[in-house]
Amino acid sequence: MSYGNQGDGGYGSQPPGGGYGQQPPSGGGYGGGYGQQPPSGGGGYGQQPPSGGGYGQQPPSGGGYGGGYGQQPPSGGGYGGGYGQQPPAGGNPPDNHLVAAILTTIFCCMPLGIVSIVKSTQVNSKWQVGDYQGAALASEEAKTWWKRTLIAGIIWWVLVILFYVVVFVLLAASVPSSSY
Template sequence: MSYGNQGEGGYGAQPSGGGYGQQPPSGGGGYGQQPPSGGGGYGQQPPSGGGYGQQPPSGGGYGQPPGGGGYGQQPPGYGPPSGGYGAQPPGGYGQQPPDNHLVAAILTTIFCCLPLGIVSIVKSSQVNQKWQAGDYQGAVEASEEAKTWWKRALIIGIIAEVLLVVGYFVLVAVLFSTVPTTY
């Protein structure tokens, strides 16, 4: 089966000066041959020994630091300073962070005394911040202050509730005592 004239100049005919991927005629030699002078041609390596894909003579290569080592290694001084998972807490060996009293602070804020409860929440959040910074003594002091403030809020809330109930009974008693009774 033929698709037209494939002789000279037909479909699929090669150009007279050579085809694709062939060496230029000025480089010397035949098709696909190296020129005797070592000169360049398409796709040839330079005679100096260098070229694309060759490693430099120093022995290095992509991805290797100049001082040796391999992939994934970091120079000294880089990386986490201490710890990671399972490391000791910053407060010291075997020490647990002090209780931040956050639950009690939130409950006394909602149910007892709002202004003092807010102060208690602020102090309880400082406990964790100081512990993470390595200030163990400051964390203990903030924990004690948080406990003091939620207890104050609880006491003031209880006193306010008692006064409210007593005031309600007094108001009811006064209202019933002034109402004339008709039998």
């Protein structure tokens, strides 16, 4: 008995010797038992169609993601394949730059520093769930943001010092000098 293209197995394959929808053969009584189909050639509700078709049939596998339930999508493997990949050699998470992010937030520029702290806290959480590429990317972003914070802080403090120097020079020039 053939059920069409069943492949090598999988979710839709039929057991040997019969299908899921067929009734067991039994004799006697009125029609042979509960739910049994009459032995006619036209088939019934419980029998599979004799040609290709039916609910249990596997789709044809040809590449891509539509090849069947049991096939896995192709993975690039290595570092950055996504969740479930093996950690890179060494097994340690990348540097999260948390200390630099906190110090630049306190001493330099708070708005940019908060972004660097958020990025640095994402490093370890992404590493723990297996997103190694995401952890490396978050580490690089944290480093970029604390450096931006440091540069903004340096520019800010240089401007503050220049402001006080200019104010001091203007005040000193406006004070009359006395001569004895």
